[in-house]
Amino acid sequence: MIDLALGGLPYEKGVVDRASDFQFIPGITLRTCSAEDLIILKAFADRTRDWADIEGILLRSGSELDWEFIYAQLQPLCELKESPEILQRLRGLQSEL
Numbered sequence: 052m053i054d055l056a057l058g059g060l061p062y063e064k065g066v067v068d069r070a071s072d073f074q075f076i077p078g079i080t081l082r083t084c085s086a087e088d089l090i091i092l093k094a095f096a097d098r099t100r101d102w103a104d105i106e107g108i109l110l111r112s113g114s115e116l117d118w119e120f121i122y123a124q125l126q127p128l129c130e131l132k133e134s135p136e137i138l139q140r141l142r143g144l145q146s147e148l
Contacts, residue, residue, distance in 0.1 A: 062124055066092070086112045091125045094141050097134065106144060113148040 066088045074080045084092070086108055093101035109116075122138070129137045 060128075062091075062128065065124075086115075087117050087121050087124075090116070090121055090141070091128070094125055094137050095128045095132065097137055102140070102144075105141070109144055109148060113145070118145065 066084050069088060070082045070084050072080050073083045090105055090108055093105050121141075125141070126138060129135055
């Protein structure tokens with residue numbers, strides 16, 4: 052599956068600015084967001100499938116993630132959405148690492 056997003060918030064512009072190229076196979080390169088940004092976007096979407104994806108990211112990269120950045124970016128988005136439970140759920144997953 053491929054997710055595409057059109058940016059409207061300053062955070063989303065930063066996602067694009069932080070993106071990097073990833074070569075999947077020789078000759079096939081895609082620009083992808085960072086693991087931190089993917090967690091932020093998926094947590095903000097707050098769908099069942101997104102939380103399963105976040106768990107997979109944490110299994111692969113959990114100890115290498117910039118958690119300070121994640122929470123600094125996610126908190127205002129959760130405030131905008133009036134969904135503080137998103138932060139609590141992510142902290143719970145983080146504590147399981």
